[in-house]
Amino acid sequence: MIVGQTLRDQRAELNVFRSRLTVAGFLALAAFGVLVARFVWLQVVQREHYHTLAEANRISVVPVVPNRGLILDRNGEVLAANYSAYTLEITPSKVGNVERAIDELAQVIEVSARDRRRFKRLQEESKNFESLPIRTRLTEEEVARFAVNRYRFPGFEIKARLFRSYPHGDIASHAVGYIGRINEADVRRIEALGATTNYKGTDHIGKLGIEGAYEKELHGTTGSERVEIDAGGRAIRALSRSEPQSGNNLYVTLDVKLQRVAEDAFQDYRGALVALDPKTGDVLALVSKPGFDPNLFVDGIDPTNWDALNNSPDKPLNNRALRGQYPPGSTIKPFMALAALAYGKRTPEQTIYDPGHWMLPGVARPFRDWKPGGHGSVNLHKSIVVSCDTYYYGLANDLGVDAIHRFMTQFGFGARTGVDIDGELPGLQPSTDWKWQRFKQKWYAGDTISVGIGQGYWLATPLQLAAAVATLANGGTPVHPRLVRAVQDARTQAVRELPTRNGEPLALKPEHVELVRAAMIDVTRPGGTAVRVAQGAPYLVAGKTGTAQVVGMKAGEKYDEKRVRERHRDHALFIAYAPADDPKIALAVLVENGGHGGSTAAPIAREVFDYYLLNKRPERKQALGSDEAESD
Amino acid sequence: MISRLFDLVSRRIDGPLMVALVLTLSLGLTVVYSASGGASFDRVLGQARNIAIAAAALWIIANIPPQALMRLAVPIYAAGLVLLVGVALFGEVRNGARRWLNLGFTTVQPSEIMKIAVPLVLAWYFHRHQEGIELKDYAVAAVLLALPVGLVVRQPDLGTALLIFASGFFVIFLAGLSWKVLATLFVGGLTSLPFLWGMLHDYQRKRVLTLLDPSEDPLGAGYHIIQATIAIGSGGMLGKGWLNGTQAQLDFVPERSTDFILAVFGEEFGLAGNLVLILLYVLIVGRGLMIAANASTTFGRLVAGAITLTFFTYAFVNMGMVSGILPVVGVPLPMVSYGGTALLSMLAGFGILMSISTHKQLVSS
Numbered sequence: 002m003i004v005g006q007t008l009r010d011q012r013a014e015l016n017v018f019r020s021r022l023t024v025a026g027f028l029a030l031a032a033f034g035v036l037v038a039r040f041v042w043l044q045v046v047q048r049e050h051y052h053t054l055a056e057a058n059r060i061s062v063v064p065v066v067p068n069r070g071l072i073l074d075r076n077g078e079v080l081a082a083n084y085s086a087y088t089l090e091i092t093p094s095k096v097g098n099v100e101r102a103i104d105e106l107a108q109v110i111e112v113s114a115r116d117r118r119r120f121k122r123l124q125e126e127s128k129n130f131e132s133l134p135i136r137t138r139l140t141e142e143e144v145a146r147f148a149v150n151r152y153r154f155p156g157f158e159i160k161a162r163l164f165r166s167y168p169h170g171d172i173a174s175h176a177v178g179y180i181g182r183i184n185e186a187d188v189r190r191i192e193a194l195g196a197t198t199n200y201k202g203t204d205h206i207g208k209l210g211i212e213g214a215y216e217k218e219l220h221g222t223t224g225s226e227r228v229e230i231d232a233g234g235r236a237i238r239a240l241s242r243s244e245p246q247s248g249n250n251l252y253v254t255l256d257v258k259l260q261r262v263a264e265d266a267f268q269d270y271r272g273a274l275v276a277l278d279p280k281t282g283d284v285l286a287l288v289s290k291p292g293f294d295p296n297l298f299v300d301g302i303d304p305t306n307w308d309a310l311n312n313s314p315d316k317p318l319n320n321r322a323l324r325g326q327y328p329p330g331s332t333i334k335p336f337m338a339l340a341a342l343a344y345g346k347r348t349p350e351q352t353i354y355d356p357g358h359w360m361l362p363g364v365a366r367p368f369r370d371w372k373p374g375g376h377g378s379v380n381l382h383k384s385i386v387v388s389c390d391t392y393y394y395g396l397a398n399d400l401g402v403d404a405i406h407r408f409m410t411q412f413g414f415g416a417r418t419g420v421d422i423d424g425e426l427p428g429l430q431p432s433t434d435w436k437w438q439r440f441k442q443k444w445y446a447g448d449t450i451s452v453g454i455g456q457g458y459w460l461a462t463p464l465q466l467a468a469a470v471a472t473l474a475n476g477g478t479p480v481h482p483r484l485v486r487a488v489q490d491a492r493t494q495a496v497r498e499l500p501t502r503n504g505e506p507l508a509l510k511p512e513h514v515e516l517v518r519a520a521m522i523d524v525t526r527p528g529g530t531a532v533r534v535a536q537g538a539p540y541l542v543a544g545k546t547g548t549a550q551v552v553g554m555k556a557g558e559k560y561d562e563k564r565v566r567e568r569h570r571d572h573a574l575f576i577a578y579a580p581a582d583d584p585k586i587a588l589a590v591l592v593e594n595g596g597h598g599g600s601t602a603a604p605i606a607r608e609v610f611d612y613y614l615l616n617k618r619p620e621r622k623q624a625l626g627s628d629e630a631e632s633d
Numbered sequence: 634m635i636s637r638l639f640d641l642v643s644r645r646i647d648g649p650l651m652v653a654l655v656l657t658l659s660l661g662l663t664v665v666y667s668a669s670g671g672a673s674f675d676r677v678l679g680q681a682r683n684i685a686i687a688a689a690a691l692w693i694i695a696n697i698p699p700q701a702l703m704r705l706a707v708p709i710y711a712a713g714l715v716l717l718v719g720v721a722l723f724g725e726v727r728n729g730a731r732r733w734l735n736l737g738f739t740t741v742q743p744s745e746i747m748k749i750a751v752p753l754v755l756a757w758y759f760h761r762h763q764e765g766i767e768l769k770d771y772a773v774a775a776v777l778l779a780l781p782v783g784l785v786v787r788q789p790d791l792g793t794a795l796l797i798f799a800s801g802f803f804v805i806f807l808a809g810l811s812w813k814v815l816a817t818l819f820v821g822g823l824t825s826l827p828f829l830w831g832m833l834h835d836y837q838r839k840r841v842l843t844l845l846d847p848s849e850d851p852l853g854a855g856y857h858i859i860q861a862t863i864a865i866g867s868g869g870m871l872g873k874g875w876l877n878g879t880q881a882q883l884d885f886v887p888e889r890s891t892d893f894i895l896a897v898f899g900e901e902f903g904l905a906g907n908l909v910l911i912l913l914y915v916l917i918v919g920r921g922l923m924i925a926a927n928a929s930t931t932f933g934r935l936v937a938g939a940i941t942l943t944f945f946t947y948a949f950v951n952m953g954m955v956s957g958i959l960p961v962v963g964v965p966l967p968m969v970s971y972g973g974t975a976l977l978s979m980l981a982g983f984g985i986l987m988s989i990s991t992h993k994q995l996v997s998s
Contacts, residue, residue, distance in 0.1 A: 010764065010765075011763075014763065014809070014931065015934075017809040018807055018808075018809065018926075018931075018934050018935075018938075019926055021806060021807045021809065021938075022807060022922055022925055022926055022938055025803070025806070025807070025922070025938070025942055026918075026919070026922050029918055029942065029945045029949075030915070032945070032949045033911050033914065033915055033949070035953075035958070036907075036911060036949065036952050036953065036956065037907075037908065037911060039953075039956045039957075039958055040865070040899070040904050040907045040908075040956065041904065043862065043865050043866040043899075043956060044865060044866060044868055044869055044870060044899070044903055044904040044907070045869070045870060045904060047866050048866055048867070048868075048869045048870075050866065051862065051863050051865070051866025051867040052866070052867045052869065054863045054866075054867070055863050055864070055866075055867035055879055055880050055885075056879075058860075058863065058879070058880065058883075058885055059879045059880075059883050059885070229879070229883065230883070231883040231884045231885075232860075232883060232884035232885045237883065
């Protein structure tokens with residue numbers, strides 16, 4: 002029975018075991034069922050949702066930055082180009098101690114003090130998560146050396162980037178301008194244009210000059226690339242790509258060789274020169290001296306260079322050609338003479354007697370001629386040739402300031418010429434209205450007298466003077482200067498010529514214009530104030546000298562060039578066109594503190610004419626202004 | 634000659650179980666290849682070597698009669714316990730956990746031995762007391778179970794502790810611990826949860842919390858679960874195709890060839906693949922339970938049942954955690970995940986099953 006007992010026990014135990022096993026089996030089956038339900042939920046019901054998430058994970062759209070358009074001069078010489086180079090960039094937010102990391106980097110590749118200063122400045126100007134260059138233009142060897150040590154520098158990245166370069170350095174820097182890193186003001190500008198998308202991935206923008214004004218043409222259209230990225234954010238392969246559209250190339254009106262001749266002609270003088278094609282208004286040369294090297298700005302200028310440029314008393318960053326507002330002085334006499342003829346206030350034959358001063362009725366103080374003792378008997382022709390002040394004192398008084406204003410604005414004085422780069426200032430053509438609005442004062446007759454010789458309230462920019470003389474040269478069609486002549490479409494390579502923007506011809510009598518021209522030609526002949534400019538030249542030059550006072554002098558005080566310090570010396574001016582019988586180039590020259598127009602400004606014009614008309618480079622023997630003063 | 638050799642090799646092998654195992658292991662190799670980037674065979678060859686070693690262990694153990702295994706139960710358990718104490722005292726710390734013991738010639742993870750030793754020793758104990766199992770016997774069993782589990786929890790290795798506990802619990806459950814006691818224990822366990830919570834390490838608590846809301850910590854602990862779920866979900870019905878899972882191939886799935894290999898599999902083979910895998914697991918578990926039901930001794934029944942159910946636990950916990958319904962506890966997907974240690978203990982377990990399955994006639998006679 003014991004055996005039976007055991008057997009029963011065993012059977013009972015087996016039954017318990019098997020029932021337990023069955024329970025466990027069903028539980029396991031149920032658990033697998035739960036898993037199946039879970040998988041159905043994830044893979045069937047929620048599949049779209051997770052598919053979207055997976056795609057978002059792996060696909061990233063990255064902008065492809067377009068190549069910036071080139072800037073070429075009228076002969077196809079490159080003024081602004083691109084080249085590809087490596088930069089080493091830091092994202093400060095990904096680096097703990099940036100200073101220390103840079104110290105460590107300096108042990109691997111060279112990091113100059115200038116690099117550090119520039120980086121610091123960029124860091125102050127940017128947000129922490131932006132990638133900022135610590136080194137630019139790395140050599141292949143430097144790239145390799147960094148790559149080996151890469152693991153030590155999280156948050157550092159080597160990038161291949163296109164750089165802007167200005168192969169001619171400071172030549173034409175004020176006209177070409179430069180690009181710089183996009184700052185907050187630029188961001189707002191881009192937003193206002195609705196171009197934010199087009200600037201994704203771009204970190205430079207045109208700031209000044211043609212680079213700034215033609216940003217829209219030069220920038221191009223940003224492309225995009227859908228790339229597959231891994232969990233680390235590294236691009237694995239491109240899925241699709243919409244190509245960027247390169248920026249358009251610009252053909253500018255400048256002739257960079259002429260520009261160089263003009264800049265060199267200034268030697269160490271400060272000043273400005275604008276040379277125009279009198280038929281089209283094309284700017285052949287636009288000089289503002291001193292210039293600056295635009296290449297300094299491309300990677301973000303370092304503080305030392307910036308301070309040097311910004312704080313220099315020579316103000317190299319100031320574009321004097323567009324923004325320098327100077328009293329035009331005697332250079333406006335040809336225009337005054339034309340006004341006298343046009344308004345019938347003088348005939349060509351009419352003469353006055355110049356005793357060396359002019360008295361305004363009711364005013365005791367005399368208005369002095371530049372020449373003590375005067376020029377004697379003076380008619381219209383002679384008044385220009387010898388630059389007789391007395392003639393124009395009386396003329397201005399007879400014309401009245403509002404007639405002068407009316408006549409001169411036709412030639413572009415007192416208003417922006419509308420040149421196609423930014424920053425131009427309007428100068429000032431005074432009138433009774435203007436004085437009332439500006440000072441709430443009435444116009445005095447005495448105010449008109451100094452306006453008559455281009456002094457007093459009258460201010461003009463060198464660009465305005467050049468446009469005015471070009472208008473005179475072409476016989477009276479107002480000229481609106483332009484710097485960009487044509488745009489070359491990056492895709493089709495088709496060159497689209499931009500229209501010239503000349504105004505409607507002025508109602509001038511050709512014989513009046515001819516009278517003035519003849520007088521201006523004699524200015525450059527023996528007996529004129531700018532003899533040297535045309536000495537030995539195989540072409541005719543029509544010109545007019547001028548002097549702009551820097552320091553106001555009391556009436557009767559005599560100007561003594563030797564006694565005044567260099568910076569208080571008068572500015573020398575010269576306007577001219579050549580050949581006078583078939584004008585191909587018209588220009589205005591201003592030499593700051595140059596003294597007399599005939600001695601410092603006119604020789605610069607001569608070098609420009611010689612190069613432009615004869616392709617002759619100057620052989621400079623003596624410094625400007627070293628010969629005897631030829632006077633006003 | 635060839636048939637004799639075949640007979641020698643296959644005599645102690647359970648056919649249906651072996652077929653299911655081979656299918657699952659081959660599936661595992663193809664996924665390991667994909668999970669290692671699909672460009673090199675290094676991992677596949679490594680895993681093949683692991684399989685070869687584990688299969689050899691399976692064959693050897695299958696040829697040891699159950700009685701001999703029973704005699705080995707106590708020594709193995711004792712050795713395992715000594716080694717676990719050794720780990721606690723002299724163990725190597727890797728990744729913040731003290732799990733490894735350097736024996737001079739090799740390093741071992743003694744907790745793995747316990748996955749086999751615990752069911753063996755408990756089954757041995759109940760076998761010895763099969764004439765009348767009293768409550769005190771369950772208490773003894775509980776102590777035998779609690780010792781290794783406690784030591785492994787302290788390492789800390791929650792996943793392995795859970796599996797050891799499961800293996801022991803299944804023996805006790807199958808031995809017939811009354812439902813009343815089970816229910817009491819269950820309620821007691823629930824009420825002691827806050828106390829257990831206090832015993833957990835920070836990272837373990839975080840895992841539980843992250844499971845409850847993965848978005849809480851999307852870049853940290855939640856990242857694993859979120860990316861794995863995206864991988865599986867985006868696989869859809871039929872999957873993206875072998876080697877074509879973007880989540881897997883682009884590194885979004887962490888630990889993709891080990892604990893999270895199911896995410897790779899689910900993404901590339903879709904719901905269809907998952908169902909096939911579950912079916913294979915169901916077959917293995919089913920066959921295991923059949924062997925247990927037909928075993929001729931108490932020891933054999935209990936060991937076979939416990940090992941089978943432990944295997945089920947492996948599969949369920951891993952699939953549950955990768956699909957986001959269980960906390961991440963570091964349990965590999967059985968016979969698919971890359972790795973040798975777990976595979977060795979698992980196939981050793983199946984060796985025991987086969988021994989029980991093929992030796993019963995000798996015992997019953």
